[in-house]
Amino acid sequence: MSTQNSAAAAGRPVLVTDVLRERIVEGDLPPGTPLRDVALSAELGVSRNTLREALRTLHDEGLVTQQLHKGTAVKTLSAEDVTDIYIARRTLELSAIDASPLAPEPLLDAMEAKVAAAELAVSAEAWDKVGTASLRFHQSLVALLCSARLDGFFRVTIAQLRLAFAVMADQGAFQAPWVARDREICDLVRGGRRADAAAALRLYLDDSERTVLDAVRANSRTTTAAKGKR
Amino acid sequence: MSTQNSAAAAGRPVLVTDVLRERIVEGDLPPGTPLRDVALSAELGVSRNTLREALRTLHDEGLVTQQLHKGTAVKTLSAEDVTDIYIARRTLELSAIDASPLAPEPLLDAMEAKVAAAELAVSAEAWDKVGTASLRFHQSLVALLCSARLDGFFRVTIAQLRLAFAVMADQGAFQAPWVARDREICDLVRGGRRADAAAALRLYLDDSERTVLDAVRANSRTTTAAKGKR
């Protein structure tokens, strides 16, 4: 009766996986950080085997890299990863707009609620929360497709994208325009103007990809320079 | 994702995962089969912990179900799973046709090669191979999107679909028309007639979904009846 499991029964490995995933996508464990199983298992109070299971799941989710006998480390996104992720985003999000006329009303409401939440974060100037809130809107957009599998894939993909966010310089108030564009897209979808919504989303994703790519390239330059200098 | 490095650097857990996945999608281990770790680890010559890691990966891939303290079993697809999977198929495959004009030529050649392989299986009357060969064509279609992540997701999704194939009555020569339609779609894509290709693929997936749904429903009826009788 020590720790009540409020939700459905979850084994320890998934608990540990959730903790580590949170730390990684939140930037607490920056890309490149080695994840030593003996140290982590001691810190989290679980056995090495349990921790290894968690690391394997994170590997399957693309959040960490595993090299035989070299261990596990938080993944550093390459430029190819970013373009790959944005192909997936365009595919799913544009398809979702296509399918929006068939989507049940509650899902559209949920989508609007996510935009509102993002706007709230902006007006509260909680810049560290804005990026996450915006991504939640895009997640709810994909949810219009009504496929749990696509939802899960998109969630994992977005988590990977946050690996890049973690190393980006904090943009502060410069994040507000993204939310305004989220609102525009959301309203166009709700208004049934699919073509306009798709066009706006396309531009949005192009701009977003460019921004993230620049950040990733800048980061890779500094890290390789640091390594070279050493 | 997990089965990429054919050459070296493959730990035992991924080896075991590959073996079990193969047995499952090949129908060797039919849906509902319990996977007892102690027996399996002995049979495969690995420790229980190693086997457990493999089972977790298969769970993450949606090929098995895991209930706390009730163990692991080969997943039985529900009707909802099938519709879910076909939403994903429509989303990815139709998007791939949209993107086909931008796809590099070698990928289009590879796609055509997969159709030819399927046709070869038909003319050889190797009916047990035809379904797999056809799915490989659809995999190569999605590959036109040029996203490793989408490729991996589609591979996993198709593997789940094969769980349904495994319980379907062997249709023998009735599988030939599917390959003819694959050929038609392939040629339309190569000819740049995207709209026609998309229309043909849409009909194809509708028919395919209906077929699989019927099989899954028939199977669930028999299994529930059998359980009730017992």
Next chain:
DNA sequence: GAACTGAGACTGTTGAACAATCTGGTTGCC
């Protein structure tokens, strides 16, 4: 300065052990 070498650290994997939980059958009671 480059190649060899050896110690230490870490990973990969195993086997045994124990607690918690599920399952099916048995007992006892009405």
Next chain:
DNA sequence: GGCAACCAGATTGTTCAACAGTCTCAGTTC
């Protein structure tokens, strides 16, 4: 006879300790 409590075996979830294989890196040697 039917039903509930219950008990024993089986299976899972998790831990721990151990060992071999491999990598890293500093020190040594030429």
